[in-house]
Amino acid sequence: MKARLSTLMHFLAGDAQADRVVPPTGYTARLTVFAAASMAFLAVFALALSLATGRLADSWGDALAKSSTIRITAPLDQMDAQVLAVMEVLATTPGVKDARPLSDDEQRALLAPWFGPDLPLDQLPIPKLVEVIEDAEGFDPEGLRARLAGEAPGAILDDHARWREPLVRAATRLRALGLVAIVLITALAGVVITLAASAALSANEQVIRVLRLVGAQDNYITRAFVRRYTLRALGGAVVGTTLGALAIFLMPSVGDQGNFLTGIGFQRWEWLWPALIPLFAALVAFLATRQTAKNVLQEKR
Amino acid sequence: MIELEQVSYGYGDTTLLSDISLQLAPGSFHFLTGPSGAGKTTLIKLCYGALIATKGRVSLFDRDAQQMSRDDVAKARRRIGVVHQDCQFLDHLSVAENVSLPLTVSGRSLADPSELDDLLAWVGLSTQRDAKPPQLSGGERQRAALARAVVMSPDVILADEPTGNVDWEMSLRLLTLLVELNRMGKTVLIATHDMNLIRSAKAQVQARVLRISNKNVHQAGADL
Incomplete structure (x- = not known):
């Protein structure tokens, strides 16, 4: 461990003379910086997307899992008795935090988009709805259904599972897609930096030939290229991450009225994630360049 | 020191060198001559491990x-100074940095930094120490290459057509430097097709041609 730390410190500190053996400019240098910056920029968005979908999945899951509806269908003259029976059942059901029948105004508001605002609820055989809020423990839906069937035969429990699950599944998929995007961006960054390093090593064949001629060992040559490309990738990724984070930060917020798109962003400690992107990009560059350099040097004596 | 025993080299169906035996003993001076394309450069590359013999x-x-x-070969090269006809410099580094490159890559430094100035003065490049190789003339490049070849005080110096791009006066100057090195105990092998150069050298040093x-x-x- 100490030896690795020492190697890392040596690598970071660098060797001013060794650093100079690789020409400081060239298209491969610009290519590496640009690739790292672009990948980091995209990674910030993929990360934000992944985190936002994660939050969305949690919020949909939590919000919907904690509420249920009981629909009571009964002749108008029996409706109040059925509602009362349901309320009594709920009052003695463990896991129910709160329950209340929706008022006529609330039901009218729910139906308004389809039937207009002047619906005569008292003259129509519209089912009565009871909103049930669960406590942290939650209730047993099957047990409640069995009790309702006995006490209020016209009452049907809808625990939202049927339409909540696809929503949560969709959000979870989106989160997974975000993570896949991050993996792909990382892999692509590795490929681009590998190609850039490979092109750099080819473009600097003369440098390698001279270094070999004067007795440079593989490690020396590898270190010179790896350090140069790792630092370039780190610099590019810092720029890309900063721009990406700035773009996310400046995205318009619409508060509670916001939808999924306006919810993309980082909250509190989540801002630490993009800060890791440049370090990760540097690690990818380090590994990719080192492997490329080793492969190239193996072919040249 | 460097020895070739029944060495052959070729690629594909082409054989460039066949069954060569050669010994470069400590302190000896050799010329290697022959027409262009005869295999002088190939033989020199075999002598410093840049090529692997196909036989022998x-x-x-x-x-x-x-x-x-490869790393062992690299270490061995630190004991062999090589001067190529095309010199092979890092064009973005100064003459002084190029000359001290063998020290840089081996993590060494001169005991006294002024030794580098002395070395550059010895090859007549004091005023060009901060110049970049593309700014040098052919002769200056050859002298810089020679300085780089000897900066590590190697045991052997291999020079491939070191006078190929320079005039007669500069050729003699380079030859004098190589003879001086041989007098210091270094083994020298010079590949050249310049017979006049060989004749001049034979007047100064016991050389095997x-x-x-x-x-x-x-x-x-x-008859040389």
């Missing part, structure tokens, strides 16, 4: 080059 054995300081790792012909190395006659 090349020993670098008593070790079989074929069995040596080898000629490559028919893919093999022969001792040249006394």
